[in-house]
Amino acid sequence: LEPITTAVAIAAVSALTGYLSYPRFYCGRLVECCEENAYNSTAFQEDLGNKLFGQHLAHDVIFRAITGFMNNENPKKPLALSLHGWTGTGKNFVSKLIAENIQEKGMNSKYVHLFVSTMHFPHNNLIHLYKDQIQSWIRGNVSSCPRSIFIFDEMDKLHQGLIDTIKPFLDYYEQIDGVSYRKAIFIFLSNAGGDVINKVVLESGKRREDLELQDLEPVLSVQLFNNKDSGFWHSSLIDKNLIDFYVPFLPLEHRHVKQCVMAELRHRGKMPNEELASRLANEMTYFPKNTRMFF
Numbered sequence: 306l307e308p309i310t311t312a313v314a315i316a317a318v319s320a321l322t323g324y325l326s327y328p329r330f331y332c333g334r335l336v337e338c339c340e341e342n343a344y345n346s347t348a349f350q351e352d353l354g355n356k357l358f359g360q361h362l363a364h365d366v367i368f369r370a371i372t373g374f375m376n377n378e379n380p381k382k383p384l385a386l387s388l389h390g391w392t393g394t395g396k397n398f399v400s401k402l403i404a405e406n407i408q409e410k411g412m413n414s415k416y417v418h419l420f421v422s423t424m425h426f427p428h429n430n431l432i433h434l435y436k437d438q439i440q441s442w443i444r445g446n447v448s449s450c451p452r453s454i455f456i457f458d459e460m461d462k463l464h465q466g467l468i469d470t471i472k473p474f475l476d477y478y479e480q481i482d483g484v485s486y487r488k489a490i491f492i493f494l495s496n497a498g499g500d501v502i503n504k505v506v507l508e509s510g511k512r513r514e515d516l517e518l519q520d521l522e523p524v525l526s527v528q529l530f531n532n533k534d535s536g537f538w539h540s541s542l543i544d545k546n547l548i549d550f551y552v553p554f555l556p557l558e559h560r561h562v563k564q565c566v567m568a569e570l571r572h573r574g575k576m577p578n579e580e581l582a583s584r585l586a587n588e589m590t591y592f593p594k595n596t597r598m599f600f
């Protein structure tokens with residue numbers, strides 16, 4: 306073997322192995338790597354504060370839940386959040402913020418998975434097939450990234466059997482078939498309970514900003530447990546206390562809708578336009594008229 310060629314080959318191999326042994330050099334450039342510790346609580350707090358409007362309870366609960374969970378090196382179970390509220394109040398939006406603060410590519414990350422009941426599991430006669438698919442999807446993805454995030458949208462339309470199927474993954478098991486699910490995050494979104502949340506907001510007599518979690522959480526969990534259409538009804542998730550936090554999303558008011566429009570304009574690189582925002586916000590339907598609450 307010619308010595309110069311050998312030296313070049315050795316140098317190339319050492320450079321390559323050196324490169325591959327420092328994931329930070331190639332993660333994000335060549336491939337997406339599973340983020341284990343990218344979470345920064347200050348950045349998440351800022352994101353929630355700057356981008357999520359009119360949801361002081363969701364802001365507080367979600368920040369505490371995510372920060373506590375991400376800072377715990379040894380959680381005893383995966384985190385399970387259940388987000389409830391009327392349509393268009395920010396449940397998907399906040400899930401996106403969570404995803405972005407845990408995996409760099411956010412919703413585009415291969416470690417963040419969104420399931421929409423009516424889109425992914427539309428046929429009741431295929432429940433057995435869906436069950437197998439959900440189980441192997443969760444198992445496969447958590448094996449390759451313990452910090453995987455699974456978002457289930459339209460929980461109220463999800464077949465009861467399917468949600469029971471993921472129960473073992475949410476439980477306190479150390480491992481199932483050699484895989485630990487304890488670092489994963491499950492987020493369930495639904496409109497179920499939206500009506501009781503709205504009722505409490507309207508009838509509590511408190512200022513919206515003074516509402517506390519205790520005002521809403523008990524009525525919310527009772528409603529979910531008793532409502533046959535909630536998708537959670539008598540499901541083993543509730544029976545076994547596997548949901549860590551029920552998060553209420555309050556109905557937005559006219560001023561919040563305006564803030565959303567302004568944020569969307571900025572997001573699209575357009576000039577903020579108060580007048581346009583007011584005009585659009587005025588076009589929404591509010592109830593009761595004097596509180597200008599958006600339903």
Ligand SMILES: Nc1ncnc2c1ncn2[C@@H]1O[C@H](COP(=O)(O)OP(=O)(O)OP(=O)(O)O)[C@@H](O)[C@H]1O
Nearest residue numbers: 356357358359360391392393394395396397398565
């Ligand atoms: N509280 C909020 N703060 C900031 N933006 C919001 C808020 N609520 C809604 N938006 C804006 O409206 C859009 C639609 O909201 P989103 O999809 O999060 O509603 P949702 O509660 O998930 O509704 P659905 O129950 O119909 O799925 C978001 O992408 C976001 O731009």
